[in-house]
Amino acid sequence: MARPLAQGISLGDLIDRFGGALQGGEPSRRVRRLAPLATAVEGDLSFLAAARMRPSAARSGASAVIVSSALADALPAHTARIVVDDPYAHFATVARWFAAQLEAPPAGVRIDPTAVVSGAATIAGDARVGPGCVIEEGAVVESGATIGAQCYLGQRVRIGAGTLLHPRVTVLEDCAIGARAIVHSGTVIGSDGFGFAREDGRWAKIPQLGAVVIGDDVEIGANCAIDRGALDDTVIGNGCKLDNLIQIAHNVRIGEHTALAGCVGVAGSAVIGSRCMIGGSAGILGHLEICDDVVISAMSLVASSIDKPGFYSGVFPLMTNLGWERAAATLRQLPALRNRIRALERAAGANRAQEQGADGQSVIEPEE
């Protein structure tokens, strides 16, 4: 559960700060914590943004709820309402304010004495470096950035202003992260791309001499791996959001404001446009291009370029295992079944040509 604010905030103060119209409660009523409708209790602030949540709303113990006028009647009589046009966006704004109040005040030490920071690194006066960090020569940490405990910044790494690295992030030599980015624990930025040439049945390593360049306002989840380019850089554009356990291979380029869900793998030199959404565990093969505004379903494989915005899928539907065994076995015979249909059609056509007019579509060959 979210932690409560020690003092809380009055509904009147909330409305002064963020807007909305108060109904069914006094401005002096205080809320201390954010909670979902179903588990909210006295002192909690919740939100109601979808009609399907009406049953939870009717039973909610929240002291106050952010709600649209259309759904305000769904709440119990004792609940105060903050009526707004877009309850979810309003709640998100309020939540960011709560989160800021809950953050620990900066500790006394700016660069923890247990951090190993090269004398040839540049740490901005108001940046923070946690315990156990290692920062190599030539690295630059810009104003207001926070380097969590046990992070590693290689030579000539650049961390932009206001960026937050959670504990145990690794950024290897020459890689750069823009401003106001967030990187979660365990993620590795700048590992070598997977580049080998086959020589006499063995794999000879191709040096990976490029870097990783990450834009502003990017968020990258936990335990991701983002490889450096072979010669050029791997590039992740402004505003992109990557979930956990994502693999980005060398020379990949991703546009702006594209979101990748967890466990996605993107192979080398793939180019992904802006404002795309890639579902969880999807795969994107290398050396192809996906245009802007493409949505890929979870667990689908993109094996060739996509040049039309749209929603694409390719995943075997779930069945009972018995049903699946039958479907899978028949799937292997699919080309043969198609030939048998053709043969039946030919045979039928031979002695029933007069019927084609009535059902012509049945003999149109579909495009392959």
Place this chain on the structure above:
Amino acid sequence: MARPLAQGISLGDLIDRFGGALQGGEPSRRVRRLAPLATAVEGDLSFLAAARMRPSAARSGASAVIVSSALADALPAHTARIVVDDPYAHFATVARWFAAQLEAPPAGVRIDPTAVVSGAATIAGDARVGPGCVIEEGAVVESGATIGAQCYLGQRVRIGAGTLLHPRVTVLEDCAIGARAIVHSGTVIGSDGFGFAREDGRWAKIPQLGAVVIGDDVEIGANCAIDRGALDDTVIGNGCKLDNLIQIAHNVRIGEHTALAGCVGVAGSAVIGSRCMIGGSAGILGHLEICDDVVISAMSLVASSIDKPGFYSGVFPLMTNLGWERAAATLRQLPALRNRIRALERAAGANRAQEQGADGQSVIEPEE
């Protein structure tokens, strides 16, 4: 290979401790190491639990083998037998005893001097903290817990009694792990959930204010990522077992004694019941519910709720690439092929209605 015990143990002592009937060997015979039948040599103890292992058993060099009476004849004459009802369960018990003997005796230092432990953290008198750890204020490490080298425990983290964190585990603020749990290296618990609202074509971050609550007797593999809840908590119930590289998104709830194999991804707010088994690399979409006692095949995608216990699959069968190209091409035509079959049936029905009685099933429309 497993390491040998310096002293070993006599078969008589083994039977005194764990039961079983000795056949074909002296109680004074000693075994020093556990090994599989195929690679066991003089001094090794092995087990035979399945008839298909008879060939390995016949050639085994083990000094002694745990075996059922039904399979005892499969072993060479020189092999001592410990005859029990359930050889695999018996072997597991014996193996836990061997493992306990092999564990390094606790080193002299209880809290390594290189660990950075907040004065406002609470470490039980018999807990252990390895070198390079960082433990923040308010964290609690309960009796008998072991925090491996280079772990990070955030503010107000709670680690239950007897729990073992292997080196380099990250547990972020406010997350809690129960008693007797095991977490493997590289795993991150409490990274932010992937929560964003689209605002003017950009993604605005929704603060992730909940935590992760992990029950007793849970084991979590290496390099997993388990996100904190948005408002409520992400919950993993008692006795669950998670393999490596698993992604658990925010607000997921998993019941008790459920096992997830490696590389599984579970999306936000999914609810998984108790005693389920989720195959490797399977995906589970968000905001759905899987009831108790469900088994999902490897690499299958669960895209909607499952309310009946059972075994479910959905994966494209492997073929030669040529066969796959043909099947995949035809798969795109499947709806058209179905229409063509319908047309053929209609045409056949028009001039051969008398045959339907003999083969009525062919015109029953299958459920969609």
Place this chain on the structure above:
Amino acid sequence: MARPLAQGISLGDLIDRFGGALQGGEPSRRVRRLAPLATAVEGDLSFLAAARMRPSAARSGASAVIVSSALADALPAHTARIVVDDPYAHFATVARWFAAQLEAPPAGVRIDPTAVVSGAATIAGDARVGPGCVIEEGAVVESGATIGAQCYLGQRVRIGAGTLLHPRVTVLEDCAIGARAIVHSGTVIGSDGFGFAREDGRWAKIPQLGAVVIGDDVEIGANCAIDRGALDDTVIGNGCKLDNLIQIAHNVRIGEHTALAGCVGVAGSAVIGSRCMIGGSAGILGHLEICDDVVISAMSLVASSIDKPGFYSGVFPLMTNLGWERAAATLRQLPALRNRIRALERAAGANRAQEQGADGQSVIEPEE
């Protein structure tokens, strides 16, 4: 982008070192950096290895290009050519030389004073240990090996001569890595295998007593997890290359020079041959065997043994979501559709037996 060499190298010197014939430029012309054709500028050396790159070549600003005689005409007049038989292999050799020049000269300190190294560990005189490392008793680091910052080496770990561990690699007790290997950041070697026995609805842990043995010249990417064996060892043969985020379960054995792309999961006791190539996000079930020289497509699941070299695939093709919905719905009916085709064939055969000679194949039952 790759960093430039401070001094650069003359084309004459390059040819003296690595061969090739100079055309269209003076031996004294210097190049300082490697760059792809499309982004190369004055002072850069590039390569042209495929006819499809002709357009990039024609516009390239590179000072010199490694090229075959067949493609030498594709370059602008001002570009110097180094003409060789195999431009890509030649470039790879040159790139390894550039990479060696770019590497930081070894810093002054051999074992960083912040590393926590057991007095009972053995570190070769010319090996290097980075800041924040923890190395336990009995560990051996052989000649010329480099242990990056914040690595963890457990008891009795062995790191072979010339092997490089990037920062934050974890190698747990008793595991061994051969000579000249490279392991990238975040990878965990020697986590427990996923071994449990079901006892009264709960999972009882089977101790994992084996280790991991990794051969010479192996490269392992970032954030992988390689489990120790249950009794025997998990084995990765000489020359294997593993990309990022790969899961290798207990007792897996992989031959020599096999390559696994990112996000692959291999389940317990699987045996993979030599010179195989496993595509990204593919899955390999446990207790099966894949022979030498097998290629598996990205995202395919290997569910049974493969005993013939070849190229295998099994992945649902990508479609528009609407097309996919139709194909997926029909897929569930596939066995029923097959029955309907059979019925049509039987019916057609009953009254059109005379046509079978002309189209006999339509009634041959394909193998299942």
